[in-house]
Amino acid sequence: MGEDGTRFFLYAAAWHHTRPVSNVMRLLCSLDNLTQRQPTFLQSFLVYRQGEEVSVFRNRCPHAGKAIISSDADIPLSGEQLWRCSAHGALFDPVTGEGLSQVCLNAFLTPVTHQIDEHLQLWIDD
Numbered sequence: 001m002g003e004d005g006t007r008f009f010l011y012a013a014a015w016h017h018t019r020p021v022s023n024v025m026r027l028l029c030s031l032d033n034l035t036q037r038q039p040t041f042l043q044s045f046l047v048y049r050q051g052e053e054v055s056v057f058r059n060r061c062p063h064a065g066k067a068i069i070s071s072d073a074d075i076p077l078s079g080e081q082l083w084r085c086s087a088h089g090a091l092f093d094p095v096t097g098e099g100l101s102q103v104c105l106n107a108f109l110t111p112v113t114h115q116i117d118e119h120l121q122l123w124i125d126d
Helices: none
Strands: 007-011 014-018 026-030 040-042 045-050 053-058 114-116 121-124
Antiparallel strands (some): 007 014
């Protein structure tokens, strides 16, 4: 942890920087609104919760630049564990954002810097 209270961590093969919740970040939701181990689409972000750990990604495919979720029909059904690109069907791991289909191998969804506060509110750096 840095002297100013910032934290650094390695995630999805890239360094991400989190900082205490400030006016730069905005509230996305409460953790209570996220179903455990169910990919969720919120306000144009892809969100996945495992316990109190959360992954947040931009809704853009690294291959085609198209939206992963472009309509309600693209939202994963209960029990589905992967994101499926609406443009070409590529699959992505909801925890790491890693592309799992041939067309997106070695590609990752763009992570969003986020933080969970003491009230279990999820804040994002938009």
